[in-house]
């Protein structure tokens with residue numbers, strides 16, 4: 001069976017749905033901190049689980065005979081700055097435990113999300129390559145860089161099959177994002193539909209790599225299904241998606257909603273965004289496991305607005 005941690009989060013909910021579609025609900029165990037209720041997840045099983053409780057995690061792995069783990073539970077960049085020590089504990093310790101379980105032969109395969117937050121200052125901001133010096137300046141970026149090095153260590157030393165992607169900012173409408181710096185690109189759509197205007201906490205010309213959730217889920221499964229021998233990266237694969245600024249995104253929304261207006265009040269997350277690349281070179285992922293995209297900024301904008309108009313009308 002498959003276990004997803006952080007299954008109620010922005011990626012987790014949609015990844016769970018996809019895995020249920022492919023493998024059947026009876027083969028998918030979702031887990032999260034929230035109390036279970038019937039419309040929480042499409043998975044066949046739900047375990048209320050604190051991933052830092054190793055004994056409990058090992059018990060779940062045993063009870064359900066889990067062989068593959070998608071370990072998504074994490075604090076994002078904004079939240080991590082506010083709780084550095086807890087962020088480090090949550091973002092690193094469970095990953096190590098899953099790698100240990102794989103080393104012991106309890107697990108066959110692990111997916112773990114890294115982020116473009118591993119890059120920092122001191123490198124060119126455009127078209128950042130797979131093998132550049134990582135110099136993260138945020139708690140989140142430090143934890144993701146350390147996590148990548150642990151993945152590489154367990155792969156090289158013990159042959160653990162742990163795979164990872166440096167996600168850009170992810171945009172989706174099904175589940176709100178929580179505590180990220182790129183969340184402006186999610187909030188802007190909710191506010192456009194509900195208020196017709198948005199105050200961005202990221203300044204207008206700050207370009208960041210972004211990706212529509214449908215493409216992020218596809219890339220995740222393409223990597224996990226790739227033959228192990230094709231993979232040349234054992235830290236985490238660059239994934240660039242599409243780069244745009246808040247101004248460019250606002251222009252795209254105006255094409256669908258001409259009266260939409262935006263203004264800018266950068267907050268502490270502007271400094272985080274300033275330490276990240278504006279665009280990424282993901283040619284290695286394209287070569288190793290056929291990374292491809294279906295959604296550009298206009299397809300994404302149309303899909304987001306269409307779905308949010310329906311979703312928010314129900315509230």
Ligand code: VAH
Nearest residue numbers: 076077115168180181182
């Ligand atoms: C964040 N959405 O903003 C996440 C992501 C690249 C950004 O890691 O923290």
